[in-house]
Amino acid sequence: MSPRRTRLALDPVVVRKARALARRAGAPVVKLARTHTTVSVERAVLRLAGLQGADVEGIPWANRLVDAVRADCGLEHGVALPVWDALLRDGAPDLAVLAQKAAAGAVTFRVPEGRPAARAARAATAAARRGIARIDANRATRDRLLRRYGDPPKPWVYLIVATGDIEEDIPQAQAAAREGADIIAVIRSTGQSLLDYVPEGATREGFAGTYATQENFRLMRAALDDVSKQLRRYVRLTNYASGLCMPEIATLAGLERLDMMLNDSMYGILFRDINPIRTFVDQRFSRQVHARAGIVINTGEDNYLTTADAVEAAHTVTVSQLLNEYFAREAGLPDEQIGLGHAFEINPDLPDSFRLELAHALLARELFPDAPLKWMPPTKHMTGDIFRGYLLDGFFNLAGAMTGQSILLVGMMTEAVVTPWLSDRDLALQNVRYVFNAAGRLGEDFVPAPDGFIVRRAHQVLAEAVDLLERIVDDGLLDAIGDGTFGLMRRPADAGKGLDGVVRHAPGYLNPATDILEGRA
Amino acid sequence: MADHPTHRQIVRPYGDTTGDGMVQLSFTLPLPHDKRAEGAALQLAGKMGLDPALLVHAKAMGPDFTFFVVYGRVHHLVDVDKVQVLEREFPLLSAKEVNAAIRAGLKRRLVVVGACIGTDAHTVGIDAILNIKGFAGEKGLEYYSEITVRNLGAQVLVPDLVERARAERADAVLVSQVVTQRDAHLHNVREMSAAFREAYPAGTAPLLVVGGPRFDETMAGELGVDRIFGKGTTPGEVASYLVHALVTTDGHRRRAS
Numbered sequence: 029m030s031p032r033r034t035r036l037a038l039d040p041v042v043v044r045k046a047r048a049l050a051r052r053a054g055a056p057v058v059k060l061a062r063t064h065t066t067v068s069v070e071r072a073v074l075r076l077a078g079l080q081g082a083d084v085e086g087i088p089w090a091n092r093l094v095d096a097v098r099a100d101c102g103l104e105h106g107v108a109l110p111v112w113d114a115l116l117r118d119g120a121p122d123l124a125v126l127a128q129k130a131a132a133g134a135v136t137f138r139v140p141e142g143r144p145a146a147r148a149a150r151a152a153t154a155a156a157r158r159g160i161a162r163i164d165a166n167r168a169t170r171d172r173l174l175r176r177y178g179d180p181p182k183p184w185v186y187l188i189v190a191t192g193d194i195e196e197d198i199p200q201a202q203a204a205a206r207e208g209a210d211i212i213a214v215i216r217s218t219g220q221s222l223l224d225y226v227p228e229g230a231t232r233e234g235f236a237g238t239y240a241t242q243e244n245f246r247l248m249r250a251a252l253d254d255v256s257k258q259l260r261r262y263v264r265l266t267n268y269a270s271g272l273c274m275p276e277i278a279t280l281a282g283l284e285r286l287d288m289m290l291n292d293s294m295y296g297i298l299f300r301d302i303n304p305i306r307t308f309v310d311q312r313f314s315r316q317v318h319a320r321a322g323i324v325i326n327t328g329e330d331n332y333l334t335t336a337d338a339v340e341a342a343h344t345v346t347v348s349q350l351l352n353e354y355f356a357r358e359a360g361l362p363d364e365q366i367g368l369g370h371a372f373e374i375n376p377d378l379p380d381s382f383r384l385e386l387a388h389a390l391l392a393r394e395l396f397p398d399a400p401l402k403w404m405p406p407t408k409h410m411t412g413d414i415f416r417g418y419l420l421d422g423f424f425n426l427a428g429a430m431t432g433q434s435i436l437l438v439g440m441m442t443e444a445v446v447t448p449w450l451s452d453r454d455l456a457l458q459n460v461r462y463v464f465n466a467a468g469r470l471g472e473d474f475v476p477a478p479d480g481f482i483v484r485r486a487h488q489v490l491a492e493a494v495d496l497l498e499r500i501v502d503d504g505l506l507d508a509i510g511d512g513t514f515g516l517m518r519r520p521a522d523a524g525k526g527l528d529g530v531v532r533h534a535p536g537y538l539n540p541a542t543d544i545l546e547g548r549a
Numbered sequence: 550m551a552d553h554p555t556h557r558q559i560v561r562p563y564g565d566t567t568g569d570g571m572v573q574l575s576f577t578l579p580l581p582h583d584k585r586a587e588g589a590a591l592q593l594a595g596k597m598g599l600d601p602a603l604l605v606h607a608k609a610m611g612p613d614f615t616f617f618v619v620y621g622r623v624h625h626l627v628d629v630d631k632v633q634v635l636e637r638e639f640p641l642l643s644a645k646e647v648n649a650a651i652r653a654g655l656k657r658r659l660v661v662v663g664a665c666i667g668t669d670a671h672t673v674g675i676d677a678i679l680n681i682k683g684f685a686g687e688k689g690l691e692y693y694s695e696i697t698v699r700n701l702g703a704q705v706l707v708p709d710l711v712e713r714a715r716a717e718r719a720d721a722v723l724v725s726q727v728v729t730q731r732d733a734h735l736h737n738v739r740e741m742s743a744a745f746r747e748a749y750p751a752g753t754a755p756l757l758v759v760g761g762p763r764f765d766e767t768m769a770g771e772l773g774v775d776r777i778f779g780k781g782t783t784p785g786e787v788a789s790y791l792v793h794a795l796v797t798t799d800g801h802r803r804r805a806s
Contacts, residue, residue, distance in 0.1 A: 203611060218728055222704055236728050301702055334673060408673065444762070451577045454610040
């Protein structure tokens with residue numbers, strides 16, 4: 029690797045200290061994640077083993093089966109031993125039939141011991157391994173297509189589709205790809221994050237977005253493969269591994285070759301009031317799956333700035349990035365798959381707002397040199413004045429060019445007005461193209477004055493981040509979250525949605541997926 | 550001019566000369582860009598009342614669509630006297646005045662419970678009104694020493710909201726709605742007001758206040774709430790309204806209709 033040019037001259041001692049503090053803050057939470065499971069982690073194991081489908085009420089068999097096991101013998105030992113024990117005893121041809129029988133009360137579950145336990149463990153591991161093999165094959169396919177077409181230069185242009193109807197999403201996504209999008213993100217239906225199940229099948233009814241389902245994933249990936257072939261350019265597909273079903277959605281993403289997933293360590297806690305322990309347990313599993321699948325995660329630091337002030341709270345973004353990086357690396361993600369987020373959300377009426385944006389964006393770039401940083405456009409200060417918004421988006425693009433951002437979410441001048449129209453997207457892409465054509469390599473010339481405003485501001489934010497991390501280490505991360513440290517929201521560890529789905533491991537807990545992902549099986 | 554009582558005020562759009570009636574608009578037609586498409590755009594502008602209409606920009610967006618910018622003169626007249634808006638029915642108070650009024654009139658702290666209900670996850674609005682940080686340079690209601698704020702955050706279920714309002718003995722419930730797809734904001738607010746009517750004996754429910762960028766402020770009655778606030782509402786306006794609606798000077802809690 030060539031020696032890296034530094035523009036901020038960050039003190040390596042301070043940077044090392046920041047990372048060490050993030051590790052100390054995060055380690056107790058990782059310990060919790062290693063000793064607990066959740067209903068969604070267990071359902072993910074079943075989905076990895078190929079369980080699909082839902083009952084007449086639309087409740088997936090994965091949910092029915094996990095609920096049945098929980099009712100009969102609890103989840104402390106995991107779902108794998110009781111399920112494959114029952115499968116071997118009952119002779120049901122597959123998990124779906126077993127789930128149907130269990131729903132009808134025709135199967136009871138137990139925690140097997142001795143020889144039956146060993147047999148169940150072997151069968152469960154073999155089933156999970158088939159799912160992992162499919163994820164591995166998808167990764168190989170992606171690598172092959174990227175070699176064939178070549179990977180587009182960064183920043184990758186990221187466009188959003190959000191119709192609520194997969195049949196409408198597909199032509200819109202293909203059109204967006206033809207217009208120049210490198211990445212298509214299908215926004216999820218509002219409210220899916222709080223569903224404790226993953227809906228089934230192709231869906232045409234969503235609010236402000238489309239449900240994340242395995243079939244919708246498959247349909248969209250196939251449609252983008254078609255357009256990739258025409259364009260001879262691999263178009264990446266993004267969705268959300270967040271909310272109560274984070275582990276399952278991560279698994280489905282791996283099984284259907286999605287390329288990037290939004291997956292923040294604390295977003296669900298802060299913005300969806302999901303129980304913190306549930307979130308950290310689910311997150312660790314989902315990140316292990318993402319690591320295996322070659323999926324780039326996108327973290328959600330931009331969200332803090334939509335509730336807190338982007339100048340005052342700049343250091344909370346840095347702290348969250350450091351924590352997200354720690355949790356991601358711990359789960360096995362290499363830096364190239366850690367798409368840390370940040371955003372252009374400073375009040376444009378503030379003097380020097382653009383210089384402050386450059387300082388913050390450059391700080392993220394230099395702190396995380398190998399991470400594909402995700403640069404998010406203004407939303408909070410988009411007022412409905414589309415003309416002013418267009419200018420603001422231009423400055424956002426310019427800051428992205430000057431500071432070498434990797435994933436550029438295209439800002440829409442109609443943010444806060446409508447879901448983007450065809451013309452909004454076209455105009456927004458013209459904005460991106462103009463800026464990158466005119467100034468895409470301005471980063472080469474842009475070196476802030478050594479003791480100037482931008483450098484001093486970046487150092488200040490890093491120092492504040494270190495101070496905050498020290499306090500978090502002293503208080504414990506869960507207490508810090510409970511006290512409203514991030515995004516001004518207070519989320520105690522013993523409250524929040526999904527808490528009843530958290531279970532502490534008993535001795536002998538078995539999760540064949542985790543065992544494979546952690547290299548033990 | 551606006552204050553002149555006998556003068557009927559008639560206006561037209563203003564480009565650069567009084568009465569020129571100039572407007573601009575942009576739109577997309579599902580036609581490939583050619584002369585016909587440009588003619589079609591002018592036909593539409595003509596039917597919309599632009600006469601003359603000037604096609605100043607046309608650009609293909611992919612093979613099947615064309616984007617247009619049109620300028621033109623409209624001949625329509627606006628009778629300002631016939632414009633109906635909801636005028637602010639309460640005086641604007643400073644934070645200090647709000648606190649003093651609550652202390653004097655209520656003799657206890659005024660309790661506000663706030664939430665985004667239904668599937669709406671956008672807390673920007675409710676946070677702008679409630680969080681200390683506030684909005685437009687005004688501190689949010691949490692800043693007021695005489696107001697107790699319980700911000701329940703996003704995606705709160707209506708039954709939970711009713712329960713919390715009751716548990717907190719809320720004087721007012723503030724609900725924010727941003728997502729408007731398929732009129733979700735209207736459905737959610739109707740559901741919410743019905744739930745409060747059902748849960749409380751008549752006339753005892755907390756004051757129901759709704760806010761969001763796409764609400765029509767005149768629809769409060771239709772949606773079963775006491776007040777609707779639209780785009781750009783500041784915390785100070787909401788606090789002033791709460792005092793107006795809930796606090797009387799003779800020491801009794803008052804309900805606004």
